[in-house]
Amino acid sequence: MTTPRTEAARFLHDRLDWNLLRTFLVIMQERSVSRAAARLYLTQPAVSLALKRLEDTLGRTLIQRHGTVFRPTRAGEEVYRLAGEIYGQMSRLETELDDRSGDITGTVRLLTVSRMDSPVYDEFLADFHRAHPRVDLQIEVMRSSEIVSSLLRNTATAGLALCRTPQDKLEQRCFLHQRYAIFCGRHHRLFGRQGLTVADLLEENFVSFTTEQLGDSLSPLAVFRDQQGFTGRIVAVSSSLDEIRRLIFAGYGIGCLPEHIVRDDLLQQRLWRLPPDEGIADVDIHLLQRRSRKMTIAEQAFLDGIERTMQRYSLAERLGGR
Incomplete structure (x- = not known):
């Protein structure tokens, strides 16, 4: 026997659009509708409309904005967590089904500040190597200003650095x-x-x-x-x-x-x-990459992997809170 609650849940499952959840994930990561639009190659009104459609579908306000202040509601934090889990599962399914992943070859050049102290980051590197054993990884430790300059010159795959002033040519997401x-x-x-x-x-x-x-x-x-x-x-x-x-x-x-x-x-x-x-x-330490850089297959696999990690683990979990 179905109850009004289970019927409502089934109705929500049927009408919920994954693309809306994906857009919401990017909005939360960028902490900005305009930056999310740039990352998704959409217009700002289109991203704002997607957010409104998701809020209407769920019947909840997910984000409160007052001027430049961006604050997710309690419901928004929960939707972000659940959507991240869904995205992580879908991405892992894609990896499991792709038996060509071990054949990827190439080099990834990652620039990072010193003392990237994160057990989640360490596990990501281990998982990536297991999935792509033929991809060579070059990690160089630099000051944040040098990392930003190198990425602007398009000489590296990505960087993990402090970056207080957003750069138009760089995609920037909080990693720690x-x-x-x-x-x-x-x-x-x-x-x-x-x-x-x-x-x-x-x-x-x-x-x-x-x-x-x-x-x-x-x-x-x-x-x-x-x-x-x-x-x-x-x-x-x-x-x-x-x-x-x-x-x-x-x-x-x-x-x-x-x-x-x-x-x-x-x-x-x-x-x-x-x-x-x-x-x-x-x-904060940000994951930085040049927006216009044409990634190799190896580089894209690395970025997809770290994206899945960021979706799966909250900021607190990435610090290894004890």
Whole structure:
């Protein structure tokens, strides 16, 4: 015996258009209707209409927009999660049915910032190699500005980098959502101190990334210091996250690091978390690729694979939240 609820669900299944879900996935990834339209090679009104049709079909508001602020509703987050799972299953089915995948040959050149600390990313690389053992992978570690410049010159397949200013010629999607906080090391006088406030830090010397200049990729860290009125000197700088971490541990000064990178350091009491408790800035790592680049079969297989990974795992899962 069918109930009104099961009949309604069957009606929804029959009338739901997968293309609308696919469009919604891209809108959520780009966090912008206009950027989603560019990625899908559609007009902005067409993408807006697709979003409205999906909302009408589901009877729910999925996205709230106030000026430039883009915020998915609770229903929108759930639809995004479920649509990602559906997309991942469909993509895996295609791979399973294509017995030619192991015959793909070629080279993928990937540019990346240092310390791409993500178990999901590691598993993706393993899965890709199993599926395409004859594809050679070249990974080069660079500064974010160098990665953007190389992609604009069309000299690489894709990049994983910080990119605060969107580039018209680059497709940009958030791959890791990092939260930066302030830490000191075991050799610093504030190590182990409880009950500290931001005011207690204002005169402390700082260890700084070279990209913490205003307008650069880590400028939110410099903006926070300026807004709070920090007066201590910058006593050590580096472009390397590992070297910044090392200098903070050594007691040169306090400094900012991504929270997920230093979990083990906190457990081993190599580093100490300082206020504010909520951290100071979000600095995301984006998957970047040149829009007009004609991809080889190997490159497209790599990008399709990482796309499936992004659909399957949420941003929190990609950081390996524990």
